[in-house]
Amino acid sequence: MSTGERELRAWAYLTAVAEPPCAPLIDLVRRHGAEETARMIKARALPADGAAVATATEARHRVDTAARDLETAAAVGARLVTRDDAEWPAWSLLALDQASTAVRGGAPLALWVRGPHPLVEVTESAVGVVGSRAATSYGEHVAGRMGSGLAGAGWTVVSGGAYGIDGCAHRGALAAGGLTMAVLACGIDRDYPTGHAKLLAEIGRRGVVVTEYAPGTTAAKHRFLTRNRLVAALSNALVVVEAGRRSGAANTAAWARHLGRPLGAVPGPVTSAMSVGCHQMIADGEATLVADEVAARALVDVDGRDRRRQSPSRSTDGLSPEQFQVVEALPASGGLSVDEVAFVSGLPVDRVRPALAMLEVKGLVETSGGVWSLGGRR
């Protein structure tokens, strides 16, 4: 077995050993690498600060299905994309790494991916289109039109692969010959919902299917909520097409707001229970009213400029892993001292200093009075 293969098996083991998201596990992998982390977990030889990981991996640490999982994935044309890979959508997932978010969600450790396109490319210009499973024919019509309009204009349509609004958004995108991404709440080898097996296969062939769950993982209620944060994170903006008073779409919308993603909602008849959630979000000022795909694109392209031409995702491309760790350690607002950056990033102070200096040159961080913060070019 090659080094790369051993490394990949370690990552595969880690995606299954703790229920994602598991921020302490990611911390450990950052500091020790995937193989060493996997070894420590299996041997129950975790470092002093590894108590959270010990607990999170207690139930599953003895079962290593990594080799079989990688085979299962390969059989359905899927691959495992890790934080070390060039196609890792680091910029999209950055918001999930930030302290205030990590407690509720946090970034995925790795992603199981089906589809011909590099993940980082398909997420560069992406709009989420979500809504009720119990959609009306009006909502399904609008979702399909929104999906085809966005995909036809070159945007990836991100959704959850569910019945109702999600499925229509995906289908609209495919019909327009564009890109669409389904984020699953189960293993990449599972067709959930079963009635969407053909649709998911088609998305896997022409678009991208993605999940943080290891092969074989079944869809479960808590996984839908966890999945929703990825739909929001992997989108530049989110549009809710139909949502009742209590709806999973409202959860995705809450994630979008929390992650600073512009949120839009499609209105409908005030006599429709399936539009109540959308109307509430608009009336409360949480979402912008979005009547068509042009308005949906305007959520992202607020200045009338096309962000794809000057994609901000470029700004963290080409960073060294250490520089990236340092950027990730800095909070969304406020700043940290060098010692604090070292603590949060897990890097020694004498590695943090040169990393910060390089990042300052790139305009990614700023310093004032010994305090470092994220810079204007991010």
Next chain:
Amino acid sequence: MSTGERELRAWAYLTAVAEPPCAPLIDLVRRHGAEETARMIKARALPADGAAVATATEARHRVDTAARDLETAAAVGARLVTRDDAEWPAWSLLALDQASTAVRGGAPLALWVRGPHPLVEVTESAVGVVGSRAATSYGEHVAGRMGSGLAGAGWTVVSGGAYGIDGCAHRGALAAGGLTMAVLACGIDRDYPTGHAKLLAEIGRRGVVVTEYAPGTTAAKHRFLTRNRLVAALSNALVVVEAGRRSGAANTAAWARHLGRPLGAVPGPVTSAMSVGCHQMIADGEATLVADEVAARALVDVDGRDRRRQSPSRSTDGLSPEQFQVVEALPASGGLSVDEVAFVSGLPVDRVRPALAMLEVKGLVETSGGVWSLGGRR
């Protein structure tokens, strides 16, 4: 003929002699009274600053149909309400008197009114409900529900008596046994549109029909636009139920914004051309999304308090005509010197001073460094 009768004939003559609104005519009446103003206009003996009135009355000054107009009005159960009458809705119309507005609209000189209730009472808690004549059945359903919901809760439903949304809002209010007000763009004796003759008669019997146009005046395009400002002014808030891309309702909405009236719009299917105007207003932040009558009431009652219990309209009740003129002379923001108040109100300085002093005691005006402005109790 009694003094009162002569006075009323003068007012009736003045409502017909210039196309309303005519701010210079109102100025003249304020300073000289209705009878003297009518005499000066007929005799072409206008004061030096009366050039605008001379021009505005040039075409019609020789025709005095006042006696006949009053008879015609009486025959349909209508009366002429002037600025001197106790039931004059001074508070509602105050915004129209303010300088920035007067150039585009201005207050009415007097109002021809049909209906059993004092005008000032029915306008105390009033919400305008307007929209397209070419309404969809969805819009008509929502307008009817909105009308009955508001009227059932004790609010007067103000609209324009037109086909489509207006008519459904009026009918909804009547069906709920509540109050509704139709503001016409023609004489009080005219049934416009003719298909609404029965509806207007019913509103005149149980609610209120109002117009600034003398009996016999026909509906004309420019009069609809002029009428729209009265719909907005006589409402505490305005709700647009359906409006296409170009719609008369958008004009009423613009007046509502201009007059500081909270504006709401009802969403509908994004596939409906009749909801495009409403969606635009909501998306542009000009209107609040209003899904039902509870939300419509919340436009007025922003603090969760019921404004009708502590009606601000009381604050100018019981003012002398001079005190009222002084209040009306003050701008919505900023202040004026005593000399400036005298100029704007047309009152001599030695009458302005005691009026300001009394108004200050009542908390209606404030003074600071010789500058007078509207006070917090307004």
